Amino acid sequence: MMTYQDIEASVKSCYATWSTTYFDEYYGLRAPYPPVHRELFKNILSAARAKKVLDAGCGPASLLRELFDMDMVLYGFDLTPEMVAEARRVFAERGLPPERIWEGSILDPASFRIPGSRGRCLFDAIVCSGVFPHIPEEADKQVLIAMRNAVKKGGVVAVEARNQLFALFTLNRYSYDFFMNDLIQGGNSSACLPEFTELAQNCARMLQQHFRMDIPKVRKGSAGEPGYDEVLSRTHNPIVLRELFLESGFKEVRLLFYHYHCLPPLCEAHNPEVFRAQSLAMENPTDWRGYFMASAFIITGKKA
Incomplete structure (x- = not known):
């Protein structure tokens, strides 16, 4: 069994060569699907009137860049040194203190404290995108509690996750894995x-x-490093994660679904442009169909 250190080492290796291209690939014109989640995060923070915001697992400041014009004091940490270096470069280029970005692990509660700060330094909000797939299931609650402890009373925590229930719609190897490992549990x-x-x-x-067991293709590394599907990259059941939020001391917990698929993904190849356009037209974070037709979601709650 892999230790937390083993898991984090593999994740670091996966992302180390991605620091200068990640933003363009997922937020730029090269993105296979527009980053609709950034508006959801911005709306969450605006509604909370958050001024002091931490991005836990900030990568190359991908989401933080989108918040530069929102009159907030922004902070972030990331596990991968190369990502931290790129985020600091982005901050410096913007005229922001690069020391507001530091190296840290979401599994370590100490990472949620600003380096060099004295006493408790609580945030108005914490956002977290692209990180929860890479933490072990048994660590979910401890991470949520660490986030809760790092925000003010009434402070907001917003976490992005991959939607496990989407497997009921994909009709591919994800569906098979979900049927056997989560619904049927292999008869164990x-x-x-x-x-x-x-x-x-x-x-x-x-x-x-x-089921189409040959799709989606396993995402492998390009330069000898492990690829996304070769490191821990879990999905989350939104129903279960909502209960975990409540157990961890949050209230007013909401689910916001995004990255809809108008048809099962195996149909996309027949007409990619129409598939993408119709999927974008479906984007509605509160549509019940999101439980099954959206590949990702944001879950948000306030510190009770």
Whole structure:
């Protein structure tokens, strides 16, 4: 079993060569899908009237760049030194103190404190995008509690996650994995009849015939480093994560879905332009269909 240190080492290696291209690939014109989530984050922060904001896992200041004109005091930390260096460069270029960016781990509560600050230095809001897929399941709650402890009473925490329930719509290997590992659980439950294991195995072979097991392609590294799908990159069940937010001391917890897919992804190749345009037309963070047709969501709550 991999330790937290092993997991973080692999994630660092994955992102180390990505620091100067990540923003363009996911926020620029090269992005395969427009970064609609940035407006959701901006709306959350505006509604909260947040002035002092921390981006936990800021990467190359991807989201922070979008907040430069919002009259906020911005801070961020990231696990990967190369990402930290790029974020500091972006801050310096903007005329902002580069020391507002530091190296830290979301698994370490100390990372949520501004280096060199005395006493408790609480934020109005914490945002976190692209990070939760890379933390072990058993660490979810401790991270949420660390975030809660780092904001003022009534402060806002907004976390982005990949939508596990989207697998019910994809009809590919994600669907198979969700059926077998999360719904059926491979017949490993102690409450299962002895004959159930064999039945589940037969069912698994049958399901493989019904899903496109060859897609999506595994994302691998380009220069010897592990790719995104070769490091821990989990999805989250929005229903379960909402309950975890409440258990961790948050109130007014909301789910906002984004990156809709108008049809199962395997249909996109037939007409990519129409697929993308129709998917964009569907974007509605509170549509119930987002539970199944959106590949990502933001969950937000206030410190109780």
